[in-house]
Amino acid sequence: MIRAKVYVTLKRGVLDPQGETVRGALETLGFAGVQDVRIGKFMVITFNAVSREDAAKRVEEMCKKLLANPVIEDYRFELEEG
C-alpha cells in the first residue's frame, strides 16, 4: 500500500482571490503584518502499486489528468510506503 501526499499550488503570478480574502480576514481579526496568503490543495491518496517507480508514474499521471490544472497550478508529491 502506498500513500501519496500531493501538494497543488497556484503558479507564481496567478491571482489568488481566496488567499486575498483570507489575508483580509486575518487583518480584520487583528493580525498585523500579514503580507501574503496563498491557498492550495493537499491530498492524501492511498493505493496499491507494484513498486515505488510504478507508484510515482501513476501519481504523476493522476496529477496531470485530474488533480492539478497544469495551466495555472504546480504540483509536487511525496510517497510513503506501508
Next chain:
Amino acid sequence: MIRAKVYVTLKRGVLDPQGETVRGALETLGFAGVQDVRIGKFMVITFNAVSREDAAKRVEEMCKKLLANPVIEDYRFELEEG
C-alpha cells in the same frame, strides 16, 4: 519575514465527499486500486514577526481562529525564515 506553511486536514473519521468524488473520478479514468482519497488545504502565509516564537504563537492563533475548524479539522504548520 516569515513564511508559514499550514496544512489543514479533516480529522480521521470525518466523511470527505470531495475526496470520495475524486476517488471515483480516478477510477473512471482507469486508475485501478485507489483505496482512499482525502483532501485538505495547504496555505502559505508570509508575514512579519519579531521572533520564531512570536511567529509560531501567531500562526497557532490564526489556525484556531480562522484557518481551521477545530471540530472537524486538524492542522499543523512549518515555519521558514527569509
